[in-house]
Amino acid sequence: MQQGFKEMLRKAGFRATPGKVALLELLQDEVKPLTVVEIQKKLRQKQDTVTLYRSLEALTEKNLLARSELGHGHAHYELSVGKKHHHHLVCTSCERVEDFSDPSLETALIKAAKNAKAFKSINSHSLELFGLCARCS
Amino acid sequence: MQQGFKEMLRKAGFRATPGKVALLELLQDEVKPLTVVEIQKKLRQKQDTVTLYRSLEALTEKNLLARSELGHGHAHYELSVGKKHHHHLVCTSCERVEDFSDPSLETALIKAAKNAKAFKSINSHSLELFGLCARCS
DNA sequence: TATTACATGCAAAATAATTGCAAATAAATA
DNA sequence: TATTTATTTGCAATTATTTTGCATGTAATA
Numbered sequence: 621m622q623q624g625f626k627e628m629l630r631k632a633g634f635r636a637t638p639g640k641v642a643l644l645e646l647l648q649d650e651v652k653p654l655t656v657v658e659i660q661k662k663l664r665q666k667q668d669t670v671t672l673y674r675s676l677e678a679l680t681e682k683n684l685l686a687r688s689e690l691g692h693g694h695a696h697y698e699l700s701v702g703k704k705h706h707h708h709l710v711c712t713s714c715e716r717v718e719d720f721s722d723p724s725l726e727t728a729l730i731k732a733a734k735n736a737k738a739f740k741s742i743n744s745h746s747l748e749l750f751g752l753c754a755r756c757s
Numbered sequence: 758m759q760q761g762f763k764e765m766l767r768k769a770g771f772r773a774t775p776g777k778v779a780l781l782e783l784l785q786d787e788v789k790p791l792t793v794v795e796i797q798k799k800l801r802q803k804q805d806t807v808t809l810y811r812s813l814e815a816l817t818e819k820n821l822l823a824r825s826e827l828g829h830g831h832a833h834y835e836l837s838v839g840k841k842h843h844h845h846l847v848c849t850s851c852e853r854v855e856d857f858s859d860p861s862l863e864t865a866l867i868k869a870a871k872n873a874k875a876f877k878s879i880n881s882h883s884l885e886l887f888g889l890c891a892r893c894s
Numbered sequence: 895t896a897t898t899a900c901a902t903g904c905a906a907a908a909t910a911a912t913t914g915c916a917a918a919t920a921a922a923t924a
Numbered sequence: 925t926a927t928t929t930a931t932t933t934g935c936a937a938t939t940a941t942t943t944t945g946c947a948t949g950t951a952a953t954a
Binding site for chain 1: 877879881882
């Protein structure tokens with residue numbers, strides 16, 4: 621898949637640097653959005669914090685990554701290419717995060733976006749459900 | 758309405774302090790979620806920053822306020838009592854925020870929440886649509 | 895291989911949020 | 925109304941998160 625990520629980066633206007641490739645590979649193996657600190661740990665400090673922030677920002681801008689705010693006071697990132705569009709269930713007690721998706725909800729969202737007359741275009745959306753996970757309740 | 762807020766605070770287990778009452782009154786007059794800094798300016802520095810953070814946290818916990826993350830890297834707060842449940846349209850160019858609500862979307866959301874079997878209970882949700890407002894596009 | 899524009903690392907700083915503790919005060923009680 | 929008590933507040937300090945400037949390094953291109 622390494623080759624795929626390299627090509628993907630170039631198509632998006634980036635250089636296929638080891639750092640960015642490693643970042644994408646790392647996120648590919650994750651099932652939930654990671655914080656900057658979590659990503660850093662998994663990369664074993666091989667990348668400067670500033671570089672990581674800049675990469676995350678740039679890749680998010682080009683929609684290779686998706687940023688989500690889960691009410692924890694810091695951003696979370698996940699790979700957005702090659703993944704089914706989904707939303708998040710967030711446990712307000714332990715911060716556990718699970719993905720979920722719902723076809724009829726998706727339909728309703730697209731319809732709602734079309735009705736948003738105050739805006740000319742809707743490019744993305746984020747939806748989080750907050751509650752208690754099975755373990756915490 | 759001051760009396761109403763005082764009672765509301767006591768019912769939620771708080772003291773009806775001038776600070777908290779002023780905070781609720783301030784947010785009542787707003788049509789969009791405010792950041793901590795914006796709230797501070799409007800309160801004219803009559804409250805310590807720490808106290809403000811603590812009040813916002815506590816009132817959000819009791820659902821008198823609603824916190825929303827709008828992709829700006831910091832929290833936003835608005836009054837949740839006495840307001841119709843709604844979501845946000847966020848302009849990714851100028852950061853303009855508009856409310857919107859959609860009954861059929863709401864139905865779909867509630868249904869989706871019920872199907873979230875991984876979680877025992879869903880207490881709240883937040884939905885933001887990101888795009889370009891009429892002025893920016 | 896040489897060139898060039900993009901990417902990275904380091905230092906520093908800006909922004910955002912939290913903690914501990916003593917003093918102040920709202921609410922309950924006498 | 926005076927007293928008591930637990931909550932709330934303010935201050936100082938700290939931690940966490942993100943950003944900026946600039947010199948150096950490196951991927952892509954010719």
